[in-house]
Structure formats: structure tokens, C-alpha cells
Amino acid sequence: MRSARSLPIRRTRLAARCTAGALTVGVAASLLLAAAPPASAQSTTDDGADLASRFTFAVLPDTQFYSRYSAEQFQPRYGTDPFATQTQWIADNAETLHIPFTAHVGDVVDRANVAAEWQAADDAISILEEAGQSYSILTGNHDVLDSSDTLVDTDYDLTAEPFLKWFGTDRAASDPSYQGSDPTGFSRYHIFEAEGQQFMVLTLPWRVSDATLAWADSVMAEHPTLPVILTSHEVLNIEADGETPRETDYGLMLWDKLIAGNDQIFLTFNGHFHGASRLTKINDFGHEVHEVLIDYQMAYEGGNGYLGLFEFDLTNGRITAQTASPWVVSKPQETLTSYDQPFLEGAQQQYGIDIDFAARFAGFDPTFGEGSTPDEPSLTQRARDILLDGFDGPDPIDTELPGDERDFVEAEGTVAHWRFNGLDGVVDADTVIEDVAGDNDLRRVDPASTNAVGAEWGDVTVESTDVHGFSSDGAAVCFADSSATRYSYLTTAADAAINDVDLSEGYTIETFVKLDADWTAAQNGWSKALVRTGNRSWTEMPPSQWDYTASPTALGISNLREFQYSSLSAEASKGDRVNWSGEIMTGSWSHVAIVNDPDTRTTTMYVDGAPVLRNAVDTVGMTWNDGMPWILGADWVDDAARNGWHGCIGETRIIDRATTPADWLTQRADLSGLQVSSAPTGMLPAGTETVTFSGMGLPGADVLVTTSDPAAGDAVAAAASTPSAASSAAAIVDADGRWTLALTGLSAGSYDAQVVQSLGARTSDPVAAQFSIAAASEPTPSPTPTAPGEGGGSGSEPGGGTGGTAEGALPATGLDQSLLMSLLALGGALLAVGATVAFRARRRTRD
Template sequence: MRRARLAARCTAGALAIGVATSLLLAATPPASAQSTVDDGADLASRFTFAVLPDTQFYSRYSAEQFQPRYGTDPFATQTQWIADNADALRIPFTAHIGDVVDRASVEAEWQAADNAMKNLEAAGASYSILTGNHDVLDSNDALVDTDYDLTAEPFLRWFGTERAAADPSYQGSDPTGFSRYHVFEAEGQEFMVLTLPWRVSDATLAWADSVMAAHPTLPVILTSHEVLNVEADGATPRETAYGLMLWDKLIAGNDQIFLTFNGHFHGASRLTKINDFGHEVHEVLIDYQMAYEGGNGYLGLLEFDLTNGQINAQTASPWVVSKPQETLASYDQPFLEGAQQQYSIDIDFAERFAGFNPTFGEGTTPDEHSLTQRARDILLDGFEGPDPISTELPGDERDFVEAEGTVAHWRFNGLDGVVDADTVIEDVAGDNDLRRVDPASTDAVGAEWGDVTVESTDVHGFSSDGAAVCFADSSATRYSYLSTAPDAVVNDVDLSDGYTIETFVKLDADWNAAQNGWSKALVRTGNRSWTEMPPSRWDYTASPTALGISNLREFQYSSLSADAAKGDRVNWSGEIMTGSWSHVAIVNDPETQTTTMYVDGAPVLRNAVDTVGMTWNEGMPWILGADWVDDAARNGWHGCIGETRIIDRATTPADWLTQRADLSGLQISSAPSGVLPAGTESVTFSGTGLPGADVVVATSESASEVVAAAVASTTTAAATTAAVVDPDGRWTITMTGLSAGSYDAQVTQSLGARASDPVTAQFSITAVVEPTPTPIPTAPGEGGGSGSDSGNGSAGTAEGALPATGLDQGVWMSLLALGGALLAVGATIAVRARRRMRV
């Protein structure tokens, strides 16, 4: 059986990658055939609860992309795998947590969802399903479930209560039909799953209260599309106003609710809260729609261990392991193993439920080994996957990959406060600096200098720049922007042979479609009507190339290829969360004639084809922070923009700003070695390394006793010396103030907090030995002495042996030779002196 490859990686702790979901993939360890959850050799009462997070893109692109490529889609693969393994993994229930489809008005998407859920129904596998914001015709926050026209809602037509009633776990619904409750049995115990729709009414909350009151002994798992959000680091939980409303009005006052699941927000997180009864409630977010292929088939598998009091969770993808080997990309990992993707929750079920169900026990059949490990074994059987994408947090602002072909790279570190007329945003790759355009010289309404500031407290975790420019109070009419100079070289750069555009962007938390929809972050200004582009209804007088956000919070990249006559080519992302950073890379590849958008490392599903290069209008600048239509700026970016780079070729993720500089090339070409002469006080190291990196030589010196009479004690010391690698990649370090002893030198190069593995060098310095005074030889009968060894310090030393002083034999031999020479000279002088005295 082939096993999944093991590959080491370092993580961001998070993202990052505040990272969106695909940065979570980049920031988690690779799958291993060995479970990191204790498999519990003892038998226990166990079952698995399955969770299906947002499937909207699986439904949307089933017929268009997945079926032609694979013959199926991730949604159908997930449900078929659950059906096939329900017995082996003891799965009594599966919960879908909303956003079943992407566009509620499109029948084909509901058809794809219908086909997927039929797999569970055909196997007799119980499940619940609920509405997310994409599953209702109008998801306006001002509306609640009782405001909808129930006869018009597609969800109720495709997944209405009549269909739900065919499931034996189904127990009832609220008057709208959106909210339902199910009861399933596992290991001799019963649990309730309570589902709530997108934007619940007070009437429905009252219904939910009544359902629990009618079943007062059942532990309740609450599922809703929104309860918990996630911070920009991709791991830390963030509470929402809607989630807090559910807590205050429903969860905190119902001790039966011990666990919640939701999707909607891109990523994975958990939060444990204490309810009104002093008991823990575990809130869990799981949503991977912004990952590769719209989520790459990841689902939640939660093993309930009733005997040992644990819920063991893992995030797995039946879709990844089902794909043909030749189609696998680095994103295709069968398991995600970050702290919020594989974890254990300690819960003494009997104690936790004692307040409403004092008879709840440990289950009736303690006969099962780890179901978590069994799920891993099933998924990994025969699977050989690719190595995952690996990245690290930057050590400092220098820690990024210098990309060949960079024509402009704008960075903000070193700046602070308001961006005014004197502020220069440096192009670190050339002479294409950005400056703020005076608000008074534009058509902006109410814009002020103070609207644009450089911030360094909240940036994308994988940007080494550590700063960003933020645009406040922006709208269609109030805007500010940064621009290259009229004569900047980048204005007329020819990108006909392909290109890469990278940037880091964030939408403000108060972003709204009415004020900020269709705004732009980065634009190559101009007018499409000046090109060979055929007249069109939309955007005919817009700029040739622009990256922005739609009114549905989707990244949109719109560009004319080098052959403008082919018309507009557009890339679209999925829904982007406000208040969270994203890394966006746009890669135009002439070989494939495609333009691919990557969000936090993962390619989006809707990419442009039949496109090579870029059309531009001569002399027109690049701008950050606003759109450019009808020969003027408009639609300001409401949020922040981080470092931004333009490269004149197609690149791969290894070249991007989310990757780290290569510190592995440190070499020592010259270093001290062996035994150095006595009195040596300085030594020189030299070699090659990464230009701009810090090189440090650290030594630990141990001066051993040379001879008892010459060295009174053993001393230790340490020395550290640093240098910066020259632009040509060379470095030299001279260490001074050295003394006798043995040295173990550790040479490393670093960029701030991130350092290379050390390269070592060893040497020693001979000690200066003062000769021991010796008696002057006398003629027979002169003076005392019988020629014995007493008092000469050599007693107890065998003939020919060297004293155990810690010095190597070569040093001892040198010292002995020196000592012998000194003794001979002393003896000669003494004899001559006696002869003179006799005369």
C-alpha cells in the first residue's frame, strides 16, 4: 500500500496567513499516514459526526468545470464517501451548514446539490441542511426568515420539509419550513440537531426554545450559517454581532446546547464560552470555499468518544484522494492538520449533561478502536500525494524573494502617519515611485489629506513589508489615490510576453456594496475606447487593466490582452470577507494563453482564457486606491493596500512575496583552523551569502590549563561578531581580542528573526608558557641534592606520558620542545657563569 508522503514544513501560526482559507492550507502541516490523535488502544464507545461546510462553488461549477474534468464534483464525492463509510466510521448523522449553492436563482446549481444529497438518501444516511446567505433570494441583513416570500424560495422547493420528512431523524419544522430539528441515536444515546436559517426571526427563536423545552433531556448540537468568525491570522476566533445575538437570545440560556457549527466565514476557528449555567459551549467555524477548487472537498469528521470524554476532530478530503494522480497539485493534501483543523475537545459528557439528563452514560458498546485513525487509514489507502506548499513568517522587511524581471515594487515600511504631498512611496526595484495626488486637483467630494495613512499595526502576516497604505471614508465620489509620475518607465512597460501582478489588500470592516461596490485597488489607467477593443455596453471607457472588488465582494481582475480586438478578459474570486487581508497574484502565462488569479495562494475557479499579455495606453500612469473611468478617477478603495509588485513574466508561487528569501546558501571560503601560534589575537572569516543578510560568527572559547605551573586556572569566554553581506554576495568578519584556548565557531546568516542553519569551524590558539625555574647544576660536592626527582613536579607521571591537561598531543610536543630548548640554554649560561667565577 502506498502511503502519503511525509514533508516537513514551517507554519505561520497564523496566517496568516489573517489569512483567508487558502493561506490556512499553506500554513498547515502535510498529511501523514500516522494520526497525531491518540488512537486509544483501549476499546471505547465511539461514533463520528460529519459536517459539510459551504458547498456553493461545487454546485456552481459542477456542470461547467468539475464534470468535464473529473466526471463528478467535490460535493457528490463527499456525500458518496460518507454513504460508503457510514458503517465503518459509525456515522449516524451529517450536518450541512449552509451555502448549498452560490446563486439561489440558478436551477443548475440546485440540480447539482440535489444529485449530491441523493447519495445520502439512497444509503439511508440521516442529514440536516439549512440556508446560507447564498441560498435565499435576498440575503439583505434587514430581512429575516419570516419576511421572505416562501412560495418563491428555491431552497424550500428543492429541500423542503416534505423531503426532510422522509429522513427518520426528522422531527419537525418551524412555520417557515427553514428551521428544523432532528434526533439521532448513537451508542445508546440520543442527540438533537437544531438547524437555523440565514437571519433568524424572534418568532423562530421562540420556536427553537419550545422544541428544546419539549425534549428537555436531549443534548443539542446547534447548526447555523453564521455564529463565529475568524481573525486575519486564520485561526483566532472573532465574535460577530449576529453570533452574539444568538448567544444572548438562545444559546446561553439553554444548557442543552453544548456544541455549535457554522460556515460562512473563510477559515477554521473555535471558541469556548461559558453559558448561564456555568457550563462550556464549544463554537466551531469550518469553511473552505476560498481554498483550491472552491474548498477541495474538505469536510469535518468529529469522533465522539463517550467512554474517554473527548471529541476528536479532523479535516479530511475524500475529493483529494479520488482525483487521478496526474491531476494532483501541491494544494491536494488529504488532511489539514492545523490547530483549528485537527484537535481534541475534552468533555465529560455525563457531567456536562447532568443538569438536564442525569442518566446520560458512557454508551452501550465500548467495543471500538479509534475512528479517527480508521478514517485516516481509509482515505490514505493507496494514495500518494504531492508535497504541500510550504512557507514561513518573514524574519523582517528584507525577507522576501527578489524576482527576476521585476519592473516595479512599491513598499511602505519606514513611513508612518498621513500620506501628504511630501510623502514618497519608494519603488525598491527602480525609479517608479508613487506620490499622493492632491485631493483638491481631483473631482473627489470631501476628500482630505488625512484620508490616507500608512499603518503598520495590522498587515498581512506573510508580507515582509510590515506596513500598508489605508484609504478611509472612501466611496464612489470621495476617493484618494497614489500615482506614478507622468514620465515613469513603468507607465509604458511592455508586458506582451506575460506578467505577474501581486498585491496585498483588505476591505474595511464597514465596507458596503452601495458605497464601495466596484471600487478598484490597482489600475493601469487609460481608456479602452482608444484601443482596438470592440465597443461594448460595459466598461468601454474604463482603463485597460484594473483589479478591484465587485458589489458582491468578489475580486475582479479585468484586462485587455495584447490583442485588444479579443475584448475584455475577466477573472473572479469567490466572496471576500471584510476586515481580513488577502494576497492576490495575477499570472498571465503566454504558453497556456491564460490569466490565473490566485487568492492567498490558491487559484480561483473563474479564470481568463485565450489571453496573452496586456494592452496599454502610452504615457498613462499606474494608480493605487481608486478606479479610472471616462478619463478621471472615481470609486475609491475602502480599505488598505500593502506592498505591490509587477513582474514582466509569468511566475510560480516560489517567486511570490509570500515566500521567504533563501538563507541556505551560506558558505565559508576562508576561516582559521587547526592550531594557531601563541599570541594570536585576531582571526578572519570570509565567504558568500545572501546579499543584504546579516552574518554572525559566534564562538565559545575554552582555554585549558597548559601546565600547572604556567596556567593557574581554567577560564571560559564567548565572542560574537557580525557583518552584512555585500551586494556582490561576499562577506568578511575579523574577530579580535582573542586569547589562548580552543574555539568552536558557529557562522549563520539571518534576516531578522529567521536564520540559517549554522556552518561550523574549529581552531585553537597556543598558550604562552613561562618556563619553570630549574636548579643550577653544580659540580660534585657543591651544594645539596642527590639527583632525586623530589620537588620537580613530575612525581607520579609515567615515563613518556603526557600530562592530562586537555591540550592535544601536537601542542604538547611543541611545548615540550620549547621547554627543552629553554632548559638547554639555561644550563649553558649557568656553566659559563661558574667557569668565570672559578677563574
């Protein structure tokens, strides 16, 4: 086994995470998301403080799921939808927050050929128009009929594109900020005025042509003194940690061909990639350009109404960003969940950008000033006050990164838990992927024994350099060069107990998955990550056009990069029940949890902690075929494998009951229960060189005691060992939760000891113990083993420690130290006898 992998501790809030997922946790991470503290924790400032010339620039991230589910889910449940709530809030507060302009960054709808979605978007945008609020809007990949990377805007049939029918240039021209468009009508530019200064907003469509880039150059050349905010659906991506920016080939193309050579562009906004990030680059003029990604479509409720509010402070030279949701605060109280936080407060969701506007723009506009009305207090705080007025929200979800591979929550009812740490390199015939919860180990199927075309042993490897941040496993199995015909997979043994496990009364399936960056729909669509193999035609499922000979249960990815979970419930005659996520990004990790709850008769899919919108109802448990194995890495249809997973799969766990996020692998083990039941205290006899500590802790955790050497000032530390293996160097709490450790090599002096338990980088709060060792000339009391005083834990088990009287055991009598020491010396023998009798009595009781 390789050594424990240490990870830095980072606190984050999951809006699902999570991230988000989203949580997130997307992290992203990829849709790992940071949630705000409860409303009661927010503070306000004096409206008269820090007056400056300010305005707010609003950004609407991808609204595709708001448009798609407006009529189906949001309107029936709430009477409105997030998109319309966002625009209504902007319209209602535009004057108060000085909002001169709102920018949409694309993916207005989810399905470009569905008129109902465009109607929902039309209803939302009409609110801005009716209020006289200027805005820009552009196409994302979901807003055009063919989003293939082989096509650019000039290749489209302009007469057929729905975006131009619903949001064409004639409609844009009714906005006084609109100044013109390129020949396709997709790209446009607007000019708005705020605080006596003018700014241009330049919009670019999905997959811009060189001709359109030339048009953009010409527009800026015609307005050479205007600072430019560029909006496009894709510029910047995000890493799996949910924070770090990642540049894309398309974004670099825009940089090279447009942004770097136009000093007027100082700020960009884009969506498309799930989460939030930002990157500062230096253009050809030596000046900073700030690229900002903001997209929450994979968060709770398709984004939960989060938008960006960017306060421009022209007086002090700063842009202050915050991520807020008018939708959250508009919901009925009884509908709120822990995901409903009015603000996201992660590092990429609340931040400031220092920018001396006059100096930054001096190269093309030497007259740019500090604004015309420097009399506004913080608009960021004002927006917070408006949103939080009367809002009594739920507590957010807390989580943090794991300390090492031990740092996860053991879940009651776990029937299998497959982990990959300790493995490395090619998964061959001798490799065993251990089920750490039982005897359901996985092994690789010999490629030569399958119908796979071209598959090799080297196609499957265990890797540890790139894993989901909230998986404590620290490793994953990766399947390379997979397709419909080339595949590899891992399987349980023919006689594994899990093959026949009864999950008819509810279950939870968890896994961490990633699609390779070169994933394509043609090669990899409809592939599967986890399958309970079998054949639906062997069950009571009625004949069906779709998947009648597929396995009863499977988790995979569609041709549209949506997670699909399809399963026959325990009532197979009702047919399958299917869950669908939103669009999943390639090259990014996701945590997927499938929870079947018999009480609600629902199956809910969570991606990075956030429940998806399309979940299954009227479903309890699952049907299975006796003796059929579980597999990872491929689909199983017509009694054979096919459609290999092109990407990686991390630790995977199956539980025989419905769970909550508190039970999931994204949560951390509880380190708060450290108890120190015996420790040295008070004055110890001269010549004492060794003292012993003991207590209770988390099985498998490290326990460490540290103190300073009064003579040398160096730290002295001893690791815990089990009572039955005192000479062992293993720094662990034993399986019964007991630990004992000893400090050796001590000398006369006073000691402040700290006892902690930890899992790698994550450590508990310390328990303190104080003691002293008398010098050779000092009288000392006889030792008595005691429990620590202040800061000590509870516990009834005696330790083997050497100690004096417990801290705080003596009353405050006002006697001086010499008299107290004399009294202690006179009573030492009696104390020793009494302690020995009591210790033996307790020992006999325990034994």
C-alpha cells in the first residue's frame, strides 16, 4: 500500500456541491458551489460611508434549464420561473442599484427547436424591455440548430435559426443601447452610459468566423475611445477543483485573434462551463484583461436563479463581484432546502478586481475620469440588504476536502465499496480492486475473451494524479480508447454476494466519474459507467421499443452528454424509470449519487450534491436477474458487453437504503470525538522520564501528543499505538476506539501538552493537558493517574499514565505554594494508597 496522501484543508460550501456540485462540489467542481452564511449572519454598513461614483453591471448566466422547465416544473410549483424572477428583480432594482446594462452570456434555451422554451425566454426578457432596461443577448451552443465545432456563424441557414426569429436585430434595435450587428445578425454591439462614462458591450456568437472577428475589429476601430466588455458563450473553462481557470483552444483563439491586440477590451464574460472562475492575462500593450466565467446550470434547480452583480467603483478603482439569487429569496418558505442560499461566497463568487480605470484606459481614452456623481455608498451592500430583507433562510451544507484516503463516512448498510488507492498502472489479470466493505472484489475481464475490437490490457489503468477533490480515495480507474465496439470492464465474481443483493426496499448508489476530453457523441454516446447486468426481457417488464434486452439497472451518459440512470423498480411491470442530468462537461469530474427512497417512491439523481430536475417517480427498489454480476466500464445489452466508458471512474459505493448527503463519500469522518481519559497532571516526581496518555478516538485515526521540552524548547511527540501492540510504530487508534501513547525522555520543568487526532492533513481541535516534573531538590507528591481538567474529554477507562493531582482538583484556599506543597508531602502516602486501591477496584470492575 502506498502512503497516505495528504491534502490541504479547504472549507467550502456546496450548493448541492457540489457544487454543485455544486457542490459544486464540479466542483466542480466541477460544480463544487460555495454557499453563503445564513441571512442572520450578514451585516450592513452605514449608507453614508465610503461614498464614490458607482454603478452595477448585471450578468445572466446560462438560463437553458429555466426556459426548458418553465412550464413543466417551475410554473406549476412556484407560479413563475427563475429566469423571469431574475429579470423582474433587475427591473425593480435598476434605479436603486444603478444598473445601466444587463448581459446574457448564452444558452438562452436548452433545445433550439422547441418553441415553448423560446417563449419562456421571451417572457423573461420582455420584462427588461417593458421596464426600459438595456440588455444584450447572444447564442450558446444550445441556441443554434447545429452546434458542431466544424461550423461557424457564417455557415448557418440564417432563415432557419430560431434565435434570429425570437431575438433578431429588429427586436434589438428597439433598445437605445443597440448600435449595430454583423451581417449574420448574431454578433452585436451596444453602448451604454454610466456615471458620465461610456462603455461598449461587444457580443459574439457560438463559434465565430474570421469574417465576424474582422467585423468586431472594425466596430472597435470606429469607436476607438470606448472601453469594451466582451461577452461570448465560451472564453474560459474551469478545472475539476471548481475554482482554478483553464484555458480552452477556442478561448485562446479569441485571445490571439481579437482580445490581445485590442487594448480596449479589458473585461470578458462567458458561460458554458459549469461553475465560476476568472483569469487575468496581459495583452499586447502590457495591460491586464480580466476573463470571468459564470455558469450555474448544473447547480440546484438548474442554477437556482444565481446571477452576477458587478459593482464598478470609478472613484476607488475597483470592480466588486457578488453572486446572488433573487429566485431563492422569492420562494415560499416551506419550499426552501439547504441548497437555497441567497448568496454564493466562494473565492470565485465574491471577490474584488483592482483596476485604475483612468490609467488602464489612458492609451485609448486619456480623458476617462472618476465618474460624475461620487455620492453613492456601496451598491454591493445595498444589493445584499435588498435581497436579505425579510429572508429567513436555511443553514447551508458544509463540507471540506479530505485529509487522506481514510477520511470518509462509513455508511450503515453498505453492501459494496470499491476503492483504487494502493494500485497503480495497468489493470491486468492479477489486479484485484478491493471491496473494502465485503467480499465483492472486482477483476478485469480478459479483452481476448470478449467481442471487443482492438481492446488491449493497456487500455485500463489506475491513476492518482487527477481525481475528484472530494473523493478521499485518491485514485481512479481510467478506460482509454473506448467506443461502442472497443471496450474493457471490471466485474464482480460469478458467486459474489452482491450479485443477488436485495435492493427492493430502497438504495443509494454513489460514484465519481469523468469523461475524457476527447469524448465524442458518435464514438462514446450511450456508454455506461456502472451496470447491474442482466436482461430486462427476463423480467415482468412489458415489451418495449427501447432497451427491452438491456440490463435492469445502468448509469451512463447520453449522446447529449447527460447522465442517464435507467432502472426497473421492484415493480418491473411498470417499466423502467429514468433520471437525466443536464449537460456534463468533458475533462471534469462529477460526483453522482442515486437515491431510491421507498417513503416518497422516488429515485433522485444528485450531481455534485445538487438534485437534478428530471427525476423518477412512482418507483421503489430495483428488479434484478439472479446471479448476474455488477460491472464498471461498459454497457451490457443482448447478454454481452459493449459501449465502453471513455473516461475514468473513481471509488464507487452501494448501500441498501436511502441516504442523505450526510452519509455520502463527499462528507468527512467525525474527528470531534477525541477523548483523553488519562493524562499526567500536576507535579510529577523528580526523575520522571516517561508519561502515558490514553483515551478514545476514531478507529483508524492518528493520535498525536506534542509538548515543548522546557530545557531545549524542542517539540517532543509520541504516536498512538494499540494497547496490544505497544511497540508498534503504527500511529492509529485501534478497532475498539482505544489508544495509548507515551512521551519519553522528559526532564524537570513545566509542560503544556496538546493531544489531537487526525486523518492526514485534517486534524481535530486539541485537548490540553498540563503537568510539571519536579527538580531533584523539590519535594513531590506521589503520582496519581487522573483525567485531564480543562479541555479534557470524557471517559471511564483508566490509563497507564503517570500523573499528579488533576488540574483544578484542589480548591482555591489562598494558601501559598510552599504550604500547599508541605501538605501534599505529608499526605502523599495516603494519596498513593487510596489511588492504588481505587485503581485496582476499577480494574477488577472493567475486567
